[in-house]
Amino acid sequence: MIAPDLLPRREFNDPDAALAHARAIYDSGVAHLRKHLQAFLDGAVPGERVRATYPFVRVRIDTVARADSRLSYGFAAGPGRFETTLTRPDLFADYLREQFRLLLRNHAVALEVGASEQPIPVHFSLAESDHLEGTLTPQRRLLMRDLFDLPDLASMDDGIANGTHEPGHGEAQPLALFTAARIDYSLHRLRHYTGTAPEHFQNFVLFTNYQFYIDEFIKLGHSLMADPGADYVTFVEPGNVVTRRSDLPSEPRDALGTSPPRLPQMPAYHLVRPDGSGISMVNIGVGPANAKTITDHIAVLRPHVWIMLGHCAGLRNTQQLGDYVLAHGYVREDHVLDEDLPLWVPIPALAEVQLALEQAVADVTRLEGYDLKRLLRTGTVASTDNRNWELLPHPGPERRFSQSRAVALDMESATIAANGFRFRVPYGTLLCVSDKPLHGEIKLPGMANQFYRERVDQHLRIGMRAVELLRAAGIDTLHSRKLRSFAEVAFQ
Numbered sequence: 001m002i003a004p005d006l007l008p009r010r011e012f013n014d015p016d017a018a019l020a021h022a023r024a025i026y027d028s029g030v031a032h033l034r035k036h037l038q039a040f041l042d043g044a045v046p047g048e049r050v051r052a053t054y055p056f057v058r059v060r061i062d063t064v065a066r067a068d069s070r071l072s073y074g075f076a077a078g079p080g081r082f083e084t085t086l087t088r089p090d091l092f093a094d095y096l097r098e099q100f101r102l103l104l105r106n107h108a109v110a111l112e113v114g115a116s117e118q119p120i121p122v123h124f125s126l127a128e129s130d131h132l133e134g135t136l137t138p139q140r141r142l143l144m145r146d147l148f149d150l151p152d153l154a155s156m157d158d159g160i161a162n163g164t165h166e167p168g169h170g171e172a173q174p175l176a177l178f179t180a181a182r183i184d185y186s187l188h189r190l191r192h193y194t195g196t197a198p199e200h201f202q203n204f205v206l207f208t209n210y211q212f213y214i215d216e217f218i219k220l221g222h223s224l225m226a227d228p229g230a231d232y233v234t235f236v237e238p239g240n241v242v243t244r245r246s247d248l249p250s251e252p253r254d255a256l257g258t259s260p261p262r263l264p265q266m267p268a269y270h271l272v273r274p275d276g277s278g279i280s281m282v283n284i285g286v287g288p289a290n291a292k293t294i295t296d297h298i299a300v301l302r303p304h305v306w307i308m309l310g311h312c313a314g315l316r317n318t319q320q321l322g323d324y325v326l327a328h329g330y331v332r333e334d335h336v337l338d339e340d341l342p343l344w345v346p347i348p349a350l351a352e353v354q355l356a357l358e359q360a361v362a363d364v365t366r367l368e369g370y371d372l373k374r375l376l377r378t379g380t381v382a383s384t385d386n387r388n389w390e391l392l393p394h395p396g397p398e399r400r401f402s403q404s405r406a407v408a409l410d411m412e413s414a415t416i417a418a419n420g421f422r423f424r425v426p427y428g429t430l431l432c433v434s435d436k437p438l439h440g441e442i443k444l445p446g447m448a449n450q451f452y453r454e455r456v457d458q459h460l461r462i463g464m465r466a467v468e469l470l471r472a473a474g475i476d477t478l479h480s481r482k483l484r485s486f487a488e489v490a491f492q
Helices: 015-041 093-107 138-147 180-194 211-225 252-256 288-301 351-365 369-373 397-403 413-422 445-473
Strands: 010-012 053-061 080-085 111-119 204-208 234-237 241-244 268-272 279-283 305-314 324-333 376-384 406-410 427-435
Touching: 010 015, 015 053, 015 093, 015 111, 015 138, 053 093, 080 111, 080 180, 093 111, 180 288, 204 211, 204 288, 204 445, 211 234, 211 241, 211 268, 211 279, 211 445, 241 252, 288 413, 305 351, 305 413, 305 445, 324 351, 324 397, 324 406, 324 413, 351 369, 351 376, 351 427, 351 445, 369 376, 376 397, 376 413, 397 406, 406 427, 413 427, 427 445
Parallel strands: 204 279, 204 305, 305 427, 324 376, 376 406
Antiparallel strands: 010 111, 053 080, 053 111, 234 241, 234 268, 268 279, 305 406, 324 427
16 A cells, blocks of 8 residues: 555644644645656556545543533534544634634543544545546546545445434544545535535525526626725636735636636635635526535535525415515425435524524615515425426315415425535525416516516625624524534534
8 A cells, every 4th residue: 555654643732733733634645646646647557556544533522511501513412432534624724623622622622633544535636627537548547446546425425414324333423514525525516516616615605596696696796896895805706717806916826717618507606705704606596406416515614504595486365576485484395305304304494594584674675563574474485396386286286385384485495494404504595476376477578577677686685684694693693503413413
């Protein structure tokens, strides 16, 4: 086995020192893989298998005592040995430093950091601009399997997040929801689906199912970049095209961005703040499959909240086109999460997000109290995987929707909320009624265009205002204990 020089396992009582050691192990391993991969691309064949492994962090805890029972994370569920593998310490530096700090504060035990036995797949060692497809023959690709570790799906399932993982005898309990390999897999998928590097994603994420919202977000992003007083420093578009605020100098890496010839499947746009508390917006398109796919991958970035802003069918005759629906419950007929999160699991509304969304509607529309109720309705949202549910035999799904007290229907909101619950990411939903199929009000071309012009800008500003309110309230109020189980991992 050809391995890098092994850095020793060490114990730390300082989060910065622990992070630095983890980064040294990771950087050494990645450099080792890149060096030998380049030699392989140049025609060399190593005499043995080339391997590097992820760093790990471990704690050994003898007590359940902790400092603050109001916390939802930062402490182990009980006595035992807990550990996880780590990746991209550069990208996750602030996150890891905070998790280390809380463990040290709440348990007063040393952090053990060393090289794990989990191999780093060679694909995950590649830099952003590295591409191998055109440089390897089929024979060399087969040979590569014998010489380097490739991604192993068995090491990156979601058993920890799903609550189905059971450590074997003598095996450590998990310290985080995701292993390093699972995180790396999602980082690569994010580049593919969104057209932007994971480094650009912010801690507040807005999802939409219509390009109209993205068009407004782009206009707003460029407008903010022309304002030297804006809180945001860059606006990033697919292809990693970076526009910096007008008073800031460009950086050499900005030139690496190139607009793609066609948009990716779920393009992402980012209003970036220096502390990562800006806004990322993703057009997930239509359907629960896309909603699950993108949230599966964004979840590894551990955002502070994600919110769905989209259009829906209004199900009540008292609703008007353009009214808003704030979801406080969900009917899950999307079916994409049935195996991971059983239907008997309730998806609760999160008060912190609900209050911020309601206040944002009031702030933007300048309505309050009883007047606000004319425009905003709180109720159950049903999400279906059948876009043409209206064509099913009568009475079909409308009977179930009526029994559930649903006030609106779409194809994505329940999936996004359920995956937020599953991955312990705070979530919320604010929809806008764009048609009323049960009452004969369907979208006609001219009517739809007028509706989009009138409502999209306001709806987007409401979502962004909600982010401002949540950011000001602080993340400690966001990461709700309602999302944590009684046998929970320590990391947020």
